Amino acid sequence: MGDKTDVWQGTLALMVLRTLESMGSLHGYGIARRIEQTSGDILSLNYGTLYPALLKLEQEGAIASEWGTSENNRKAKFYKLTRTGRKQLQKEARDWEQTTAILARFLTPAEDQ
Amino acid sequence: MNRVMRILRALWIRLLGFFGSARWDRELSAELESHLQLHTDDNLRAGMTPYQARRQALIKLGGIEQTKQAYRERGTLPFMEKLMQDLRFAIRLLRRDPSFSIVAVLVLTLGIAASTAIFGFVDAALIKPLPYVEPGRLAAVTEQIALLGRANLSYPDYLDWKRRNTVFRSLDVFTSNGYLLNTSGGNVMVPGARVSDGFFSTLGITPMLGRDFYTGEDVPGGPQNVIITYAAWQQRFGGRRDIVGHAVTLSGATFTVIGVLPRSFQFALRGRAEFWAPLQATGECALRRSCHNLNGIARLNDGVSLQQAYAQMQAIAAQLERQYPDSNRGQGASVIPLSEAVVGNIRPILLTLLAGSGLLLAIACINVASLLLVRSEGRRREFAVRGALGASHLRLIRQFVTEGALLVAASVALGLGSAYGTMQLLSHLVPANMLAAMPYLRGIGLNLHCLVFVLAVSILSLALFSLTPIVRMSTAELRGRLAQGSRGSSSITWRRLGSHLVVVELAIAVVLLVGAGLLGKSLYRLLRVELNFQPDHLATLDVALPQHSYTNDAQIVAISRQLLHRVSALPGVQSASITSILPVSSNGNTDWIRFVGRPYDGKHIEVPLRDVSPNYFTTLHTRLLRGRIFTEDDNGSKPLVVIINNALAKKYFPGEDPIGKQLGGITLDPKSIKQIVGIVDDLKEGSLESNIVPAVYYPFSQDTDSYYFLIMRTSQSEESVLPTLAAAIHQVDPGIGTTAETSMTARINDSQIAYLHRLSAWLAGGFGFLALVLSSVGLYGVIAYSVGQREREIGVRMALGAQRASVYRLILTEAGKLAVWGIAAGTLCSLAATNLLRTMLFGVQPWDIAILASVAFLLAVSALLASYVPAHRGASIQPIAALRSE
Incomplete structure (x- = not known):
């Protein structure tokens, strides 16, 4: 596992958390589709990479899972945010916003000069 | 913090996952299958053929096996998994070659067991500190003499040492003592000790029940109080809670129990003592600088090293030597760590x-x-x-x-x-x-x-x-x-x-x-060292006469003669004799002698002294080399006589006949003058490894003791006679204390x-x-x-x-x-x-x-x-x- 994957997994985890926050309870496939849609189909996710990320979040206690039935009557494992997950999301979202804001200052051309 | 908790939680779950990996696999398979179905459904709705729909879903997933692999690595601990593989492989190998494995494990077990067991003893004796407060600051303080090395301290010397030194926070003494305790089985000797008032506080020991001795409780005429060990409390008093304040009769005197020592208390130098009484040094011995019967322990003052303490005690001993040359000549001081005194020999x-x-x-x-x-x-x-x-x-x-x-x-x-x-x-x-x-x-x-x-x-x-x-x-x-x-x-x-x-x-x-x-x-x-007596078929026994019943020499001589008479009549006993100290025990218990008609330089001639009954040497089978042995006639009313050993004759009478010569105490006090009547072979008095030193023997009836040993020559095995001894003695007087019925060979073989x-x-x-x-x-x-x-x-x-x-x-x-x-x-x-x-x-x-x-x-x-x-x-x-x- 190189650094790249770690960074990717970090952002993926944030996306998953955010998706679950807005959608409530959702199965893996749904999460993957939702992430793609939200990104305006810019992100093309290899769905398989989602599952280790979900497992990691579950091990850390950020999400919980439960078997249930999908809208078209298929058995599926549903994930939902826990209280810890909600806090983690808030904190990581804040961190991320900060990081992007800082980066944005570096990357946008200075206008007032 | 939160992050650490999360990681730990994840680690724990992964560790659990490592043990339930089969269940994990099934669950993941089901989840991936459901994922594929959902995706296929969507693709079908988008108008694909069933085959296409499934295929696209699989492509998008990126392969089931790859996903499973990634999932498994996250789900468990790959390191642990490899370790388990290695372990399984190793176990299989070791089982495939059982003779190798068994031999290797046995050989190694042997080495580990032997070294660990010995280490356990080393740890208990040499590594673990003694169970006292700051044991490293405790010292054993005694006198130092040429004959024995470290030797007992006299009471007047102790008082001077205590008063004059500035190196010890406290200096206390103890002395061995046996007490006659009346039990259901008649009077028995129980080991005890007398200590100065600060003894326990110097060690840092506080009684678990009751109190320690008060300051001044150890002076003559003080209250008759006693502190008992935990074992004595349990065995002699049934562990009764109201023991403090309880009266107990020891050697005919009434003592009040004022405290019980903690169960963990130990004092190796007087290991068996059950009753600890205040010193209260009285009698002739307490006044005499030449009567040595105390052992000192001391706690060093802060900042004082053992060497400094030793130097000062030597100086004080030298002062006393100048002040009291008669009694203190050659009496140095010894200060060593208490732990050295306890475990130095092993x-x-x-x-x-x-x-x-x-x-x-x-x-x-x-x-x-x-x-x-x-x-x-x-x-x-x-x-x-x-x-x-x-x-x-x-x-x-x-x-x-x-x-x-x-x-x-x-x-x-x-x-x-x-x-x-x-x-x-x-x-x-x-x-x-x-x-x-x-x-x-x-x-x-x-x-x-x-x-x-x-x-x-x-x-x-x-x-x-x-x-x-x-x-x-x-x-x-x-x-x-x-x-x-x-x-x-x-x-x-x-x-x-x-x-x-x-x-x-x-x-x-x-x-x-x-x-x-x-x-x-x-x-x-x-x-097989030469003992100069025949140790087999000798039965021995300690005898303690109650001091309140036998107050003068005549009474002691009379009852002792009666005891010998009674014991000699026992079946299997050929002859019975008395000695104040058993052979093959120690060169201690000495006298200072001087020869009449010879110049004297004031240097102490220190020799082991034994008080023995007339038939002592014949009972032991020790050869008489010249002169005669003691007779019943050598009693208190006759001139004093002495038998010397061969070593003394050789050292002090080379080329002369010692018989008829006279010796006495250091001042040649007329009451101490004795005539040499016999020379016996060098009976081994000290422990097995010690050298033969010049020694003197006095007739028991001219120099009595109230604590002595009976030695019986038996015609059959000692074991058949030993059990009958105590009863025979108690027939004469049930108040006499007896203990340690042992054969001479057992005493020698079990000696330290x-x-x-x-x-x-x-x-x-x-x-x-x-x-x-x-x-x-x-x-x-x-x-x-x-x-x-x-x-x-x-x-x-x-x-x-x-x-x-x-x-x-x-x-x-x-x-x-x-x-x-x-x-x-x-x-x-x-x-x-x-x-x-x-x-x-x-x-x-x-x-x-x-x-x-x-x-x-x-x-x-x-x-x-x-x-x-x-x-x-x-x-x-x-x-x-x-x-x-x-």
Whole structure:
């Protein structure tokens, strides 16, 4: 596992958390589709990479899972945010916003000069 | 913080996942299947054919197996999984070769158990601090004299020492005392002690019930109070809670129990004492500087070193010498750490045994290491194949380490168990009187120190076991091996390494055997030292006359005569006699003498003094060399007489006849003048290892004691007489205290010096024997392996006409070289090592040629036997079969 994957997994985890926050309870496939849609189909996710990320979040206690039935009557494992997950999301979202804001200052051309 | 918690939680779940991996797999399969179905449904709705829909879903997922793999790595701990694989593989290997595994584990268990058990004793005696407050600041303070070394202190001297010194925060004394206690079985002697008031507070001990002595409680005329030990409280008083304030009659006087010592209390220097009374020094002895009966303990003042304390006490002793030359001439001071006074005598023995068990452990480890080497040789191909298939070098090394760890773990588990058993066994074998002097051995067991020791041992041996094959399996060899096939040049490097190990093993075995031989010979010499009396068929017994019933000499003489008369009439008793001190005990209890009509330089002539009944020497079978023995007529109304031993006659009357000469006390007080009437052979008064010193014997009826010993010569075994003695004495007067009915031989054999010598000789002998077996097995292993490797060479030689005899010679020469090297190196090492044993040897030199020669011979014979078996196999090789097998 190189650094790249770690960074990717970090952002993926944030996306998953955010998706679950807005959608409530959702199965893996749904999460993957939702992430793609939200990104305006810019992100093309290899769905398989989602599952280790979900497992990691579950091990850390950020999400919980439960078997249930999908809208078209298929058995599926549903994930939902826990209280810890909600806090983690808030904190990581804040961190991320900060990081992007800082980066944005570096990357946008200075206008007032 | 939060983040750490999250990671820990994840780790824990992964660890759990590692154990339930099958369930995880099923669950993931179900989830992925549901994912694919959902996706396929969507694709169908988008208008794909069923085949396309499923295929696209799979592509998008990125493959089921890859996903599962990634998931599994996250779900469990890959490191643990590999470890388990290694472990499973190692277990399978060890099970496939059970004889190797069993031998390796047994050998290692032996080494670990022996060294850990001995370490347990070393820890209990030498490492664990004494159970007092700041034990490092406690000192044993006594006088120092030429005859005995450290010796008792007199009460007036103690008071001066206490007053004049500035180096001790407190200086206190204790003295042994026996009390007559009335029990259901008549009057029995119970051991006790009298102590100065600050004794317990100097040690830092507070009673668990009641109180300590008050300051000033120890002066003459103080209250009759007593503090009892926990054991006395439980056994003598049934542990009753209202014990404090309870009255108890000791030797006819009434004492009040004021305190109970904690259960953990121990004081090795007076190990058995149950009743601790205040000193209250009264009587003639307390006033006399020449009456030595006290032992001091002191707590050093802050910032004062032991050397400073010693220097000041020496100075004070010198002042007293000038002030009171009559009584204090030659009475120096001794200040040593209290721990030294307690364990000083067994330290060299324990350290020697620890070294011995360490060497045994070393042999065991080397043995297992060479077994592993042999095996790694046989597994060269396996490792070459695994390497070629892509196993990393690290992974192969991990395999060795895992196998080593498994062996070590099994041996440690077994070793700890047997070490515990050995410790219990050994400490139960310690006789009760010995255990009283070594209370620190009580409750010996596997404590933290032992576990740390075992951990260190296992890490070291694991390093050895992993390193040897790793060193062998260098990368270059791994590559070359596959192409080369199997045997060849490498076995020569192995043989060299293996042979070196065997030489080391043999050398260690020599050292252990020589050490065991020396200790064994010491014990033999010690137990056969010339006693100048016949110790067998002697029954002995301690007798204490109650002082309130027998107040003057005439009464004591009368009752003692009555006792002798009664005991002599017992069946099986030939003769009975009295002595104030038993032979083979100590050179203590001395008198200062001076010869009438000779110049005197004021230097004390200090000689052991014994008060004996007329038939003492005839009962012991000690020869009278000149003059006469005492008679019933030598009583208080007649002129005083004395019998001297041969050593005194030789030293002070060379070329003269001592009979008829006179000696007396240092001032030649007319009341002390005695005439020499006889010379007896040098009866061994001191302990077995001590030298014979000039000694004097006074008639019991002219110099009485109220505590003495009866010695009976029996016509049958002592054991049949011993049980009848106490009853016979109690028939005369039930108030007389008796204790310690023991045969003379038992007293000698159980004496501390004999016991310690026997213990070290037996244990060292055991180590030596095991070392002999292990090193022979090691030699056998090397030679057997070498023969196995050279099968083809031998086959070719025989095919070319070599005789069987020359094959024997070939192999036996190889073994012989190793044995000669090992024995020679071992002999050199043992010359150096046994010098360290010097202090523990008795009547034998560290370079005892007979022992060195017999050890060399013993090892040579066992080496020959060990190599004969493989040599025979080598010589029986059928050339055709050997050549065809390739």
